[in-house]
Amino acid sequence: MNYKVLEAEDIAALQQIVKDRERLLTGDAISEDYSHDELVGEQCFPDVVVKAISAQEIAEIMRYAWENHIPVTPRGAGTGLVGAAIPVESGILLDLSLMNQILELDEDNLSLTVEPGVLLMDVTAFVEERGLFYPPDPGEKTATIGGNISTNAGGMRAVKYGVTRDYVQGLEVVLPNGERIELGGKIVKNSSGYDLKDLIIGSEGTLGIVTKAILKLLPLPAKTISLLIPFPSLEQAIGTVPRIIREKSTPTAIEFLDRDVILDAEEYLGKKFPDNSSSAYLLLRFDGPSTADIEREYDEVARICLEEGALDVLISDTAERDESIWNARGSFLQAIKSANASLVEIDAVVPRSRVNDLVSYMHAVQEETDTRIKCFGHAGDGNLHIYVLKETQDEPDWDRKAEAAMAKIYQYAKELDGQVSGEHGIGYDKRAYLNESLSAVVLDLMRGVKKAFDPRNILNPSKIL
Amino acid sequence: MHSIVCIKQVPGTNKVNMDPDSGTLIRSGAEAKLNPYDLYAIETALRLKEQYGGTVRVISMGPPQAEAIIREAYSMGADDGILLSDSSFAGSDVLATSYTLSRGIERMAPYDLILCGKQTTDGDTAQVGPEIAEFLGIPSVSAVRMIQQADRNTITIEMDLQSEIQILKAELPCLLAVDKDIFQPRLPSYRRKQETKDRPVQIWSLSDLADQDTDHYGLNGSPTQVMRIFPPESGRRQEIWRDRGEVLADALFAKLQDLKLLPAVGRHG
Numbered sequence: 001m002n003y004k005v006l007e008a009e010d011i012a013a014l015q016q017i018v019k020d021r022e023r024l025l026t027g028d029a030i031s032e033d034y035s036h037d038e039l040v041g042e043q044c045f046p047d048v049v050v051k052a053i054s055a056q057e058i059a060e061i062m063r064y065a066w067e068n069h070i071p072v073t074p075r076g077a078g079t080g081l082v083g084a085a086i087p088v089e090s091g092i093l094l095d096l097s098l099m100n101q102i103l104e105l106d107e108d109n110l111s112l113t114v115e116p117g118v119l120l121m122d123v124t125a126f127v128e129e130r131g132l133f134y135p136p137d138p139g140e141k142t143a144t145i146g147g148n149i150s151t152n153a154g155g156m157r158a159v160k161y162g163v164t165r166d167y168v169q170g171l172e173v174v175l176p177n178g179e180r181i182e183l184g185g186k187i188v189k190n191s192s193g194y195d196l197k198d199l200i201i202g203s204e205g206t207l208g209i210v211t212k213a214i215l216k217l218l219p220l221p222a223k224t225i226s227l228l229i230p231f232p233s234l235e236q237a238i239g240t241v242p243r244i245i246r247e248k249s250t251p252t253a254i255e256f257l258d259r260d261v262i263l264d265a266e267e268y269l270g271k272k273f274p275d276n277s278s279s280a281y282l283l284l285r286f287d288g289p290s291t292a293d294i295e296r297e298y299d300e301v302a303r304i305c306l307e308e309g310a311l312d313v314l315i316s317d318t319a320e321r322d323e324s325i326w327n328a329r330g331s332f333l334q335a336i337k338s339a340n341a342s343l344v345e346i347d348a349v350v351p352r353s354r355v356n357d358l359v360s361y362m363h364a365v366q367e368e369t370d371t372r373i374k375c376f377g378h379a380g381d382g383n384l385h386i387y388v389l390k391e392t393q394d395e396p397d398w399d400r401k402a403e404a405a406m407a408k409i410y411q412y413a414k415e416l417d418g419q420v421s422g423e424h425g426i427g428y429d430k431r432a433y434l435n436e437s438l439s440a441v442v443l444d445l446m447r448g449v450k451k452a453f454d455p456r457n458i459l460n461p462s463k464i465l
Numbered sequence: 466m467h468s469i470v471c472i473k474q475v476p477g478t479n480k481v482n483m484d485p486d487s488g489t490l491i492r493s494g495a496e497a498k499l500n501p502y503d504l505y506a507i508e509t510a511l512r513l514k515e516q517y518g519g520t521v522r523v524i525s526m527g528p529p530q531a532e533a534i535i536r537e538a539y540s541m542g543a544d545d546g547i548l549l550s551d552s553s554f555a556g557s558d559v560l561a562t563s564y565t566l567s568r569g570i571e572r573m574a575p576y577d578l579i580l581c582g583k584q585t586t587d588g589d590t591a592q593v594g595p596e597i598a599e600f601l602g603i604p605s606v607s608a609v610r611m612i613q614q615a616d617r618n619t620i621t622i623e624m625d626l627q628s629e630i631q632i633l634k635a636e637l638p639c640l641l642a643v644d645k646d647i648f649q650p651r652l653p654s655y656r657r658k659q660e661t662k663d664r665p666v667q668i669w670s671l672s673d674l675a676d677q678d679t680d681h682y683g684l685n686g687s688p689t690q691v692m693r694i695f696p697p698e699s700g701r702r703q704e705i706w707r708d709r710g711e712v713l714a715d716a717l718f719a720k721l722q723d724l725k726l727l728p729a730v731g732r733h734g
Contacts, residue, residue, distance in 0.1 A: 223496070227653060272649035291496065302655045313655035315540070316475070320501045321652060 003089055004069045006047040016305065018038050018050055025049040031080060034093055039345060040083035046073065046093035053098050055172060055180060055211035057089045062209070063178030065092055070442055071461050074205040076117060076144030081345055082427030084150065084204040088462045089305045094209065097150035102126055105211070109186045110217045111169060116146025116210045123215070133220040135161035136424065139330045146210050152202030154423035160252040163199045165209045170426070172212035173200055176454040186214055199449065204425050204449045205460045207453040221287035224315040225294045228325055230278030230303050234258055237280040238356045240308040245352060249301050254377025255329060257281040261336065265328040268335035274324050278311055282379065283329060291317065332376050333385070342390035344402050348413040349422030352382040361412050362386065369405040383422030434464065466519040466601045466615060467571055468510035468578045471597065472538060474502040474531040499534040502582030504650035509612065510580050511542045512648055517615060519577070520544045524569050526554055526562060532666045539651035539661040547573065551670035556684035563596030565682055569709045570601060579619065579640040598640035605640040606633055610647055658733050
């Protein structure tokens with residue numbers, strides 16, 4: 001794709017729009033951070049970084065980019081894992097992190113209106129202080145809400161509450177041509193034509209730029225209790241999950257934990273996990289109005305786990321205990337990263353009943369491709385995070401071996417009726433696998449959607465498709 | 466090693482609300498829990514039992530509903546528990562609390578070791594442990610960060626004095642107040658909870674203690690009078706600096722050293 005190469009006059013024109021000198025960066029002023037994300041090795045610098053502060057400003061920038069055929073890459077906190085925020089075609093990088101205001105809490109409609117740069121942890125703290133609850137709970141709390149919306153982030157409460165898409169009621173979006181539109185609103189139901197809001201959610205900044213979001217809130221459950229359940233083997237642990245689900249029990253989370261990863265987390269955090277004597281664990285969390293209510297709910301689940309061979313069921317019922325477990329769980333990715341020279345990640349999702357098949361398959365893959373693999377994930381929603389590890393910098397031929405392992409795993413996930421990404425998205429890094437996974441007809445429809453929004457292909461080009 | 470662990474039931478949340486008129490803690494409505502610092506003492510006792518054999522017993526003073534934390538200690542692995550509960554114990558200050566607990570412990574003798582947490586999350590005095598030892602006439606060590614070893618008559622521990630570590634050998638029986646993070650406390654076990662469902666919690670009242678003089682207990686036995694309780698002034702101060710990144714980094718480094726959040730060594734040292 002031939003884009004206009006930015007010249008001095010373009011920078012001057014953008015500076016006219018932005019006015020504030022400090023919010024437009026060029027050359028050496030562009031920090032290295034803008035050239036990559038949390039995981040993808042690819043490094044690309046933009047020609048100019050604009051730290052936007054309003055939808056109006058973004059609209060004017062988009063109009064200029066549209067008229068001059070300049071690629072624009074939106075970026076939140078840069079915590080993505082698939083390179084969606086990397087400006088691979090250079091051009092303008094639109095940093096939305098300064099748009100970090102919580103605009104309105106509407107308690108009559110239980111909705112919260114925010115700018116896209118508000119961090120997830122700030123949303124959570126703000127609503128929970130007021131007895132309200134924003135359920136999506138991705139591990140990365142320093143991600144922006146805009147980023148969460150872009151990937152339709154899932155997280156650790158998906159089993160009971162669903163994902164980001166289920167909690168976005170309305171969006172204000174700037175289109176690639178600079179027009180501003182509003183989709184959805186403070187409404188609970190909506191059958192008014194194609195749901196473009198849901199199309200924007202998960203589009204990784206390729207269809208429009210979210211400049212405002214209306215989030216749906218729930219009342220905050222008064223109490224949560226987690227159960228940490230040691231099993232003699234990972235197979236037994238994961239094998240118990242379908243029975244838990246069949247029991248119609250509704251934990252907010254069902255995670256599986258492998259001892260190796262727990263040891264990495266202990267090392268990384270410098271803190272001991274409350275139990276590391278078993279090789280595998282299930283971690284369940286329940287919420288409800290009181291301890292007694294939750295105890296009634298988990299009693300049956302505890303019994304099932306013991307029947308299925310669990311060594312015990314350990315109870316975490318206070319903030320301190322939860323912290324010792326969930327902080328470790330939240331640090332898994334960073335812990336694995338810090339214990340290895342490099343890694344590639346697979347965020348596949350399969351039907352919940354097939355998680356064990358995929359996890360068991362890792363043994364075969366490691367042998368066939370001579371690689372080391374660790375994984376953890378959401379047993380309750382079928383979403384696994386699988387890491388092919390480069391343990392030392394000088395491991396020969398690693399790139400090729402990792403590539404081979406990834407191809408096999410994606411292929412097998414597809415055979416299990418799974419999808420390429422559960423929550424991290426496709427971005428730049430996983431395009432080939434999406435291309436392999438979806439049918440030609442579906443891919444064509446997706447290209448058509450992109451074309452309808454962005455016929456000039458200037459907004460986050462070379463992503464997803 | 467026969468240990469007795471002193472434990473307390475505290476409000477379930479860390480946000481303690483104060484009644485501005487009466488100056489007392491508002492406890493109603495909030496769930497209660499076992500004082501988080503006591504979990505480290507229980508864990509220490511359990512580890513000693515695992516290593517050297519013996520028993521772990523817990524003791525608490527409080528209203529009848531404090532039985533819940535004795536049961537919780539059972540589900541962590543404690544063998545037995547006593548709750549000192551009597552209306553004449555109500556209103557105890559630190560001194561009366563320590564005295565009452567020491568009378569309970571006296572009745573539980575013989576024992577090798579008394580373990581306490583560093584402090585509670587509601588009273589925060591950190592005085593009850595050492596005062597119990599005083600009443601019992603046994604040695605006491607606070608800020609214990611590690612148990613090195615124990616034998617029939619002594620225990621060797623590391624005491625964290627912040628600027629230095631003191632290694633001490635104490636004669637048994639003695640009292641140790643252990644620091645947070647001496648061990649990662651284990652979680653209560655569902656299995657043990659089921660197994661200990663019918664295990665009794667002994668409730669002792671004044672009439673069960675050797676000293677029955679009511680002047681030594683509760684409000685009567687408390688020389689401390691609380692005039693007023695108020696939240697301290699918030700220590701939150703903000704400074705806003707503007708400069709180049711390199712300059713700010715140096716300034717921040719120096720500031721963190723000033724605040725003793727970083728060791729005062731040279732930047733490159």
